[in-house]
Amino acid sequence: MVKKKTKFLCNSCGYESPKWMGRCPGCGEWNKMVEEVEVISKGPRGAFQHSSTTSQKAMPIISIETEDAPRVETELDELNRVLGGGVVPGSLVLIGGDPGIGKSTLLLQVSALLSNKGHRVLYISGEESIRQTKLRAERLGVKSAELYIYSETNLEFLNQTIEEVQPKFVIVDSIQTVHHPEVTSAPGSVSQVRECTAELMRIAKTKNIAIFLVGHVTKEGQIAGPRILEHMVDTVLYFEGERHHTYRILRSQKNRFGSTNEIAIFEMLQGGLKEVLNPSELFLQERSQGAAGSSVVASMEGTRPILVEIQALVTPSSFNYPKRMATGIDQNRVSLLMAVLEKRMGMLLQAQDAYIKVAGGVKLDEPAIDLAVLTSIVSSYQDRAVNAGDCIIGEVGLTGEVRRVSRVEQRVQEAAKLGFKRAIVPASNIGGWDYPAGIEVVGVETVNEALKLCFRDL
Template sequence: MAKKAKTQFECQHCGYISPRYLGKCPQCGSWNSMVEEKIQDTSDRRSRTTLTGQKMQPMKLADVVPKKEPRVQTQLGELNRVLGGGVVPGSMVLLGGDPGIGKSTLLLQVSQQLAATGGKVLYVSGEESAEQIKMRAQRLGVVDNEFYLYAETDMHDISRAIENLEPDYVIIDSIQTMTQPDISSVAGSVSQVRETTAELLKIAKTNGIAIFIVGHVTKEGSIAGPRMLEHMVDTVLYFEGEQHQSFRILRAVKNRFGSTNEIGIFEMREGGLEEVANPSQVFLEERLAGATGSAIVVAMEGSRPILVEIQALVTPTMFGNAKRTTTGLDFNRVSLIMAVLEKRAGLLLQNQDAYLKAAGGVKLNEPAIDLAIAVSIASSYKEKGTEATECFIGEIGLTGEIRRVNAIEQRVKEVQKLGFKKVYVPKNNLVNWEPPKGIEVVGLVTLDEALKRVFR
């Protein structure tokens, strides 16, 4: 009599495993996400070996000699910045983003540039045929002899192709379409994503191959599959942007070889993605002179200071409860600042609708933007505009004080570079620091003082 295969139920959202079916996952709370899968025999799993068959052995720390391989620079300076200086050999990079945002376009351009540096690139596509990729490559002007296409989803065949070709870089588009034949579940399930990523990670680390994998995102904006996926890779990048805008933001949320929260700005054009070298100027070039409800802030994204216009529209409410709407700003932060404005600065906002946004499609969420949010709200409420050459930096406390922020030197230098004449900063940031010449730096202690100075 044949032995019955053992099965288990696994949540397709978080990877929780249960011996029996559950309508609701106890770990993530998702309904109807438990799928029955066979329990795989892991006794014959292969250990880490190189393409030449050499197995990894335990070594003393003193005997380990780090490989001094330089980072590989691409022609996209914004991508190099986000990666921490370039592509690291043997690293594994996960790129996520909404459908149609330009993930495949970006990796196709990067593949061409890496091949042009003398590296061999294998582009594995599980969603498109080689002919479809060729058509996009022709539109982008991508032509190179060391750029190989492979339309396949079977990880055994992909591993064999990597072994035969011995590439320097591998692109997997996308990880949710790849399958391990030994796993009984469908492509995109938690088990498949986990096992295929583990196989690719083994290839990357034992052979020094840099691997880029594309990950689909859920409707909540997180990468589909188990959370373990982001822990396994070296770098996690998110490609963000609005559907109706041409600008794209590449954001690093994890990077073992550089700083996190670093961003790169691109613009989608007919010939592909082009980097935006000076995003501050781009975000400010359409600002109306003398408009009310507008304030400029210097936000730090990683190590980069960016000038962004914060806009506010305050109007009397027509209903019992005032409405609050934000775009690109944290709703709770805006609500807190409006409460401080009413309590500490005497602005009657409880019967006012407020609509706020960060212009240009960028998302801001750091304490230093508080002062600019407050000034933009007060400007719209008082119907008084701010000067076009003024900038506002500072965190606001619940008692109305203006608190110090980090990286004040870089912020002020960026303001001065773009021709601003005056910048309002927390007074405590002026301690033991000499402001540069050519720009007026005003120190503030309270929010009420700030509004009186700005709207004299």
């Protein structure tokens, strides 16, 4: 006997409620509750189960034997770095990004590279037919007898195909199109995404298969579906970039097998994605020499230092409330740094509009960029250019002091590699390490000292 029951689920966090509510009690967001019909069967369950029937006993940790499963490296060094050294067998990787950004292209190229090394790969497409996938593979030059293409959205058929093919790697494009036969809600709903991901996670762990999931994103840039989806998987990668530009950034937001905030740079060409091995040179190649409002900072993205240009434009405001706009960094951080300039340096910025941008489309969120942002603002306000050979690194406190940053040695080495002549760093980072040849390292304690170095007549 089957009984139907109506419930309401939050699209953001998966909170369940017997009635509709305007604001979700779980995450606090408005208008996220959707109605779904839950079917409760009192008879015997079907043969297709999403939970494991085997039970394990609790064991002392010292008696558990582990095996060092070697990572499988692809021929894309940038992707290997983001994944923490390669693909871990039995892992569940979620890749999100805007439509048309290149997620399917990247995974099809990865499938070809893995299959060419003798690994059997199953590419499951829920959005394209096998002929459409074949046409895209021909454009990318993908030809391998170990690459299997399958077009299906029913999770039960997917499970049967995995049993028949016995692949080592599985790509599911996308998780929002897959539906569980025992869940009555529509594909892409909270219940469907949660149950399908749980079943795929069971397959990955029990069969030691690495599974890649493609996830759509919302207009806010978050992966569509319940928030629990990101908690269930082992690795969360975001594919970022503008569709009108050729460069793409693959960023690691979560990784149980490596460091987070690692990034990989790819260039979209007619024949597919090509990795960029020196992103610092890429971000600085169009930098204008001698232009006011520009400074260079060495930012750490995971374990790699990257030199990026920070641009600022400060102009008199025609409004009662001046504008504060930022692209690539937190707007509140910009307001804080401008308040430090007003209080500690006596600069009247209350009637000035400020526009801050990180060139190249990179997003920076570490405090070591504070001093470079502040220098760019002063450079635009005073209409004086910063020395093109200076790399500025440091965190700025509310009292105007320049505070210590981490991994300053790697930052300075990257600056020296690209030909910078001077690195302005916090004074507390001076000493205890060998300075690279060809670059002068200068320590500063306050914002006033740093600005006097950048602008001699300030």
